[in-house]
Amino acid sequence: MESSLKIKAIIAEEQGAPDVFKVGEVDFPSNEGKENYVWIKTEATGINRAETMQRKGLYPSIPGETDVIGLEAAGYLVNSQEEYTSGEYKNNERVMALLPGGGYSDIARVHKDHLMKIPENLSFEEGAAIPETWLTSFQLLFLVASGKEGQTALIHAAGSGIGCAAIQLCKKVGITTIAVASTNEKLELAKSIGASHGINYKENADFSTLVQEYTGGKGVNIILDCVGAQNFDYNIKSAAVDCQWVLYGLMGGPKVPEFNLKSFMGKRIQLLCSTLKTRTNEYKADMITKFSEQFLPLFETGELKPIIDITLKYSEMKDAHEYMESNKTQGKIICTNDL
Amino acid sequence: MESSLKIKAIIAEEQGAPDVFKVGEVDFPSNEGKENYVWIKTEATGINRAETMQRKGLYPSIPGETDVIGLEAAGYLVNSQEEYTSGEYKNNERVMALLPGGGYSDIARVHKDHLMKIPENLSFEEGAAIPETWLTSFQLLFLVASGKEGQTALIHAAGSGIGCAAIQLCKKVGITTIAVASTNEKLELAKSIGASHGINYKENADFSTLVQEYTGGKGVNIILDCVGAQNFDYNIKSAAVDCQWVLYGLMGGPKVPEFNLKSFMGKRIQLLCSTLKTRTNEYKADMITKFSEQFLPLFETGELKPIIDITLKYSEMKDAHEYMESNKTQGKIICTNDL
Structure with a gap:
């Protein structure tokens, strides 16, 4: 059995109300059998309605992907486990991505065609408000x-x-x-x-x-x-x-x-x-290419802007989900990584 | 008041069962206020489910168009009332068309962009089996x-x-x-x-x-x-x-x-x-262009063929509708013009 690196994540050992969330550890997500995948060292994640459904057990995780919730994240591109453990990733590109899951963990695995570069004028929090939404x-x-x-x-x-x-x-x-x-x-x-x-x-x-x-x-x-x-x-x-x-x-x-x-x-x-999560990798990659060409440049000029309602921490995921379910949000709920 | 030429048609003075049909007369359909319209001297018409609905009063005729039923016909192109009355039209092209109504009459008005030439190897009956269907x-x-x-x-x-x-x-x-x-x-x-x-x-x-x-x-x-x-x-x-x-x-x-x-x-x-009858003239013209390019040539080669179940006469329209409503048809019911 290979040695496995543990990483911090927001986990839910059972399904239910927002208080099922706690800080825990999971295995570093292996790329075995997953060609063309890289990782993101998450700095921020956006909270989505579908994630509250998944927490309640009404929207299963994608087979073969992590059970850790989280459909989008912004952070640094990580090309290897070594880059992550050494901290070298901080020299890499700032990226945001649509994830198959894992946004609520310190490092999330992602298909390389599902990445977008974060526009220079935007923060990680703003970047995390873009992909899924x-x-x-x-x-x-x-x-x-x-x-x-x-x-x-x-x-x-x-x-x-x-x-x-x-x-x-x-x-x-x-x-x-x-x-x-x-x-x-x-x-x-x-x-x-x-x-x-x-x-x-x-x-x-x-x-x-x-x-x-x-x-x-x-x-x-x-x-x-x-x-x-x-x-x-x-x-x-x-x-x-x-x-x-x-x-x-x-x-x-x-x-x-x-x-x-x-x-x-x-x-x-x-x-x-329509649903997005269950689409094929090819569909998502094609969509991301089209969006990146047509609309991403308009975030740099300020013509489009992510609307953020509130910024919390990963460790406050319970509050984030409760606020989402209050139906009072005006724009995105963002959590920054304090794991 | 202008003099108006009368033409033979299958008319229904009331809504109801197939026996409301009788041979009658209506005015020659004027082109006043209708740019880009021509006529077809009908030789055959195909019977459609929507026409049984119109007979029963469940599918109104298009505003501004004839109340005479009939959504498709094959016959000779007629460019003027004179061509019709003189019989000159018999030298004109053999055409089939999607009609806004009027297929059950001796002459039907049609937008010039809704015409298709009947493939040379097909009869009028076969031509009448193509447009609507x-x-x-x-x-x-x-x-x-x-x-x-x-x-x-x-x-x-x-x-x-x-x-x-x-x-x-x-x-x-x-x-x-x-x-x-x-x-x-x-x-x-x-x-x-x-x-x-x-x-x-x-x-x-x-x-x-x-x-x-x-x-x-x-x-x-x-x-x-x-x-x-x-x-x-x-x-x-x-x-x-x-x-x-x-x-x-x-x-x-x-x-x-x-x-x-x-x-x-x-x-x-x-x-x-989807419904076809109520689409715009532009939609129909575009559709006819595409169909004509992609599929019409395949009728000449015999790769596609109109399937005709039975051929009756205009004067047997009652029988034609009764057969349609029996749900026993295998292919099209065609009526040839005996008016």
Whole structure:
């Protein structure tokens, strides 16, 4: 049996509430059988909704990958175990990456094609706010849907990291956005980064009335939906003909009590279900290349900016998840590595 | 008031059963306010499911177009009312076209970009079997879905005109097809034109078991579905990851009693609703150009062939619709003009 280096990580020995997290140790992630992989010495990680699902046991880790949670990180590129143990990695590039898991540990294994260089003007915290959130928004808008200039998009959970990224990407491309969120503060944030309209769904459960008003009765061409069943009928009423309705989460439950297909046929609605974590390495690499070419340079010019709500520590992961589940976030929750 | 030429047509003074049809007269369709339109002296028309819906009042005619039913025709190109009345049109080109209506009349108005030349080796009857049926199949497989070589497609109503066209188009492109139909005779026809497998849904209501067997447990990449609610759950069980499920009819009803979005999310299913009649003129023209370039030449070489079940007369439109509604057809019902 080979000697194995232990590394610090936030681990959960059982599934459940945020207090299952504790600081622990895991094996250094071996690259055996994993061609083309490198490591990141993590400096910061972004917290994602999918990670709260994984903590609760509702979203399994990818087979063959670490059980340590964490879908994105920013830190230093590490090419070998020696670079890590010697501290030489500090001379390497600052990178951010989409991870198959392991973001909550001191060193995370990553496919070399899933790395992006952190723009020079951005901190590690800002870098950690980009991969999962911005790549997901990019994917939903431009790879799953075919968003283009002149369209109107309805953005649910506009205060989330994905929502804030989607609003900025839409503005850059010339897509008008209608933001939907639970508080007026979130809607103010959404408008400050480019949303044309905001709808507080606590005050307007049937948001479609306002959507129709804001679109002159035409409805929206794109819906970014992480809610699901709870808004199902209102989304149908909000849709324009040929609407591309991208479903990427089920925060409002999965069960639609009755689905009348006529309502879909009449508008030629496209319901496009998407997840990012389970896509192939090739899909992710291609997406990262496209995003890097088209949008990453705009972070350097300040035209796009990661929106960070709060920065905590890895050792405060319990608080980070509790805050995520409070549904009060405005932008990303970031944790910096204090392991 | 201008003098108007009367033309013969199959008309329906009320909505209802097939016996509402009778031979009557309507005004020659004026081109006033319709730039870029010509006429077809119809020699044959194909009967379509959507036309039975229009007869019953469930699918309105397009605003600004004739109320005379008929979505496709083959005949002679007519450039002016004079050409029609003088009989000169018989020297003109033999054309087939997607119509906004009017196929059941002696002369039908059509956008000049919606015409196709009838391949020389095909009769008017065969020409009339192409536009709606083949363009719909082409659209569903390649414009709505993104069908490509190596995939597997589940073709419902495989004995229909659209089904028979889809099987041939798939075979040409290298897409394996699994045909679903109500009789073994229809399945034999489907196999004779290229289907790899056939499933009789009267014997296998839950066709998904056989679909999983035929695909080695992977499921299908494409579903062409004109049935809707009745097969909804079986289609979910038949779908591969990233399945593109094209819904273009609701012969099995519109109401799904419970829709669990989780089942869609788990496979990243795309439910793509489509109709052809209500698309813009530009969409139709573009589709016809693409189809004409890619597939029309293959009718001349005999690699693709319109499958005609029965040929009747315009004056037998009642029988034609009754046969369509018997769900016994194997290929197209064509009516030749005896007005």
